[in-house]
Amino acid sequence: MRLVVKELIFNLPAIIIVVALGGGIFYQSIESVLETNEDEVLKIRKQYIIDLLDNYKGESPFIEHAFADIYEIEEEDALHLPVTDVFSDTIINNPKLDESILYRQLRFQYSTNGRNYMVWARTAEVDNDEVLQSVITTIVITCLLMAVVISFLNVYFFRKIWMPFHGILSNLTRFNLDGSSEYVSAPSSVKEFQMLDATLREITSRLQSEYDELKDFTSYLTHELQTPLAVVNGKIDLLIQDQSLSEDQLRSLVAIRNTILSISEFEKTLIFLKRIELGQFNQMGHIDFSATLTSKLEQTEELIKLKKISLKADIVPNVMLDIHPQLIDTLLNNIISNSIRHNIKNGFIEVKLTPRELKVTNSTREVGELSHEGADFISIRGLGVGASIIKAICNRHQLNFKVVQEDNAYSLVIGLHPG
Missing domain, CATH: 1.20.58 (Methane Monooxygenase Hydroxylase; Chain G, domain 1)
Structure with a gap:
């Protein structure tokens, strides 16, 4: 996974959390501001109603008004009711719209011209659900926009800022100890x-x-x-x-x-x-492994017959392998010579090559104890240092290999796919 992707994955949850917290604070702030504004509107309406009552000459105990309920009360009742202003929320059904509407209201008493009044001034509130929905929508859109913008900036700036690093990495990859390619410095303004x-x-x-x-x-x-x-x-x-x-x-x-x-x-x-x-065999060749193995077996055919060993070969044609020509020659020489040298009279050698693996099985009286992994050739009695070469070549090309022990026989298996 590239660094820019890992950074985005790491930053995105933090961005979502921060934006969500900011959205919650934003929602509370809007709610507080709206309530404060509504209360200010009610205070202005209160003053307007007071001016209206000061100039009111009517006889009705109830005064109809578009944004307030005004009742005339007896002086005795006025003495028992609270005189302080009270702000509260209420829901009033609107028959014309056939729905209930949330109001912010202010209740207060006022006495003028020898009359006492109880007033409920109201103003419609903004629906909190609508505010919350708007805030959530804003948060989601903001998160998406920030993710897109940060992704774009990361890709752009990472490509620009990390360009010297990729130059250093490329130069280091081309560096070769055999002197064919020296390490070249990559200039950068980053310390x-x-x-x-x-x-x-x-x-x-x-x-x-x-x-x-x-x-x-x-x-x-x-x-x-x-x-x-x-x-x-x-x-x-x-x-x-x-x-x-x-x-x-x-x-x-x-x-x-x-x-x-x-x-x-x-x-x-x-x-x-x-x-x-030391890496002196770095030049790879696209080798026909099937043809090379067949040729090696033909070259040793007389020696195999001389030791009275039966040979059975099952070789799939056109199996290709990317390997240094000298190393493939050395690898097969050691595999075949080991299977002949450590065989027995009237024994057998079985060679099987598929696109996935090479398996060479031979009879022997010298099978010793295998290591725990079954891949340490040096610990197998009778295989000698030739097996160390096989091991080194396989390791050099990242080829899987193992030795399988059987009764009076062992099989050397080499996976032809790196890994």
């Missing part, structure tokens, strides 16, 4: 992005320096180890040809030579693993 760029520039420079040193060390190690090992191996070959050596001496020399060869192969494997780890 935080400047600090991030400077930090990444320092880190990538240090990584590049350490990578170069490790690469040189690997090259020196290869040269310094392979040369003396080749010399020792050559001397042993010469000694083996000496006819004066006893049988025990020859056995010892052969054992020494095999050990040196194992050390040499182990050293090559470690260097190859380090090259994979």
Whole structure:
């Protein structure tokens, strides 16, 4: 989820709450203002009625007026009624409109010209339900408008403000330790992005320096180890040809030579693993996995027959895989050689390739204890460091892999979809 969307999701509830609270306060304020205005109107009408009564010459105890009820009362009654003004709300049915109308009214007493009057001055109130409905409608529209505006501003400003960050990220993505692409600074006027760029520039420079040193060390190690090992191996070959050596001496020399060869192969494997780890196989190729696997099996067909191993292959054609050509070659070499080397006489190898996975099953007497996950090849007795290469290549391309143990057999399964 993009940052702008997460910010909008985070801010939207807060906006709704704030607008709702503001709407409630707004509603209370409008209600208070309307009531105050209505009371002021009633006070003005009171003064108008007082002026009317001061000039009234009629004899009727009830004076009809458009916005007030005026009753003449006896002096004795006037003494028992409250003389203070009283504001209240009332509902009066309007027969013409056939509906009840809410009024704000003011009741007061007034004496003039020897007469006492009880007056109810009224003015129609604004319907609170209508006010509430208007406020709610306003809140909803405001929330929607704010969401639209904030979304637009977020998209616009985030795109503009975060442009240097995306530039830094793009430059970092293109950065490669093999020197084919260096990290390029992304200019920015934002201090935080400047600090991030400077930090990444320092880190990538240090990584590049350490990578170069490790690469040189690997090259020196290869040269310094392979040369003396080749010399020792050559001397042993010469000694083996000496006819004066006893049988025990020859056995010892052969054992020494095999050990040196194992050390040499182990050293090559470690260097190859380090090259994979350092990212020296980044150039991908769209490889026909089906054709490559078929070719590898044909190349080892004679060796398989020599060990009297039955081979059963079920290969779906045109299975493609994005992988470095050298790595796919190394991967298949190790898988097939392991299945042959650690097999038994009159054993079997079953190879099944589908667009989803490669499964290689072979008979063996060397199946050991698997790890809890069943994927740690080094812990499987008999698979050796060749399995470490398989593991490293699969990890490099984010391929799922596992080893399934069966009776006197194991299956190596590689999922061909990253994840």
